[in-house]
Amino acid sequence: MVDKKEIEHLSDLIKIEIKDPQKYILQVEQILNYFERLDKVEITTEDLLRQELTLDDLREDKFVPYGENLIEKLKNTRENFVRAPKMV
């Protein structure tokens, strides 16, 4: 089910360079095979566990200044910007 191409596709999606995809093929397949059992569980309810919050539960949407210049604490900055690699 899981082949080298699938692992390479996934590693592309998660943006992790995987040097040895072979290493992951067997393990990921084995784990997904184990997950297959979920498909066989008989569930009649459509209910999903969730915690409901009403708007009253939320705090006021108010700007609270932090008090310290956080950008200075980052490692790769120039003026007020984070330095990043070229997009193209």
Added chain:
Amino acid sequence: MTLAISISQYIQKLRDGEFSSEEFIAKTLERINKVEKNLHAFISINENAIEQAKQIDKKIKAKEKIGSCFGMPISIKDNICTKGMKTTCASKMLEDFVAPYDATVVSKLKSEDAIIIGKANLDEFAMGSTTEYSYFGPSRNPWNTDYVPGGSSGGSGVSVSALECIASLGSDTGGSVRSPASFCSVVGLKPTYGLISRYGLISFANSIEQIGPLARTVEDVAFILNIIAGRDSHDNTTIENRTPDYTKDIDIGVSGKKIGIISEMVGEGVDKDVQSATKHAISTFEKLGAECIPISLDSAQHSVAAYYTLASAEASSNLARFDNLRYGFDFSVEGYEYNSYISKVRSNLGPEVTRRMLLGTFVLSAGYYGKYYQKAQKVRSLIKSQLVESFKKVDLLLAPTMPILPFKIGEKIDDPLKIYLLDINTIIANLSGIPAISVPFAMADGLPIGIQLFANSLQEKQLLQSAHALQKTTKLPEVPI
């Protein structure tokens, strides 16, 4: 002066002038220096601990208002933010990260004059059950240093067990507080979802994880819970209705309580020593006046598959933020295109984190979402509803914390599924949000066995009372290191 004391003994002795906070901290640091090379419980140590203890002693001398922790040393799992100290998540991706703020739990402890003695080792980003996946190397079990201490809060379990602190905070996503508690012979609590603020806990699986205390006695765990529980405006998943005092009436006992023994967790696949310790725990509870009945929880057999589907899905989303740009290790952006830079730096994530991100992305992808993720959510609801039904019949549920004894470092590292299956007895608490506690109960071949109790949501008080009753019956050896 002995370091093997409980929190109440610490406070009493400090008040009696038997030692100062500075003396206790100095002795603790001496102990850490002595045992760390064998145990590796810590990623970093607080270099200002002595200075902070001096300040607290000064306050005590001047009869100023003093917090309830009186300068006691507490370790914090290194995925919980501490201002001015590194918070690495045991990952190269955060090896130099210094948080600009304290997690709510840390500021609460500090405001009660606790001293953060150090940051405890863990599996990278709390993903693991043995602490072997730490970028900085594994922690070792103080009962036998060839063995794993459990995980992912392994450093927390080791530091409490080996007298390197009085208590610790870990985080429990699938058993990560209870597993090291069981393997290291200490008490570990996973509280009700929402009871403790997660603000400042570096997210792995937000809908499942909770911060929880580890200590040598149930009473000490209740003491720490008193400090850290409660609603926090920084975390909207926190809930009201905490118990005002978890230590009050902790001695009340279990007479008249009904305890359900989870049939699926005590039979097949459980080590024989663990089985006999569980039987002994059941008869102990009966002697103490509780009634024990078998309870079947058949949905529990699907819990591992549901949990690892959901936790991986949440992890793959949460870890997308680690791009090494705003914080991270030293790796220049010069000469890289955006995507290739991110892929390159993220190749430094460890094998388990990579595996979970692969799995999480797979189960969320088009065509598989309904088969895995949605089905896992439904199994999660099923587990919750079966637990709700169970708690109509019994007050508590009981099972061994871990199905097997601690095992040798490296023994299972090449078989991730085998490691996942170790969580089979702990996961139901995380998926359903109920509280659970592991109590050190027995030893086999010099290795600890923990017994686990579950209670309904927000029933921590009852859970702690029963765990305390069980712990009082035990007489376990002192840690050999």
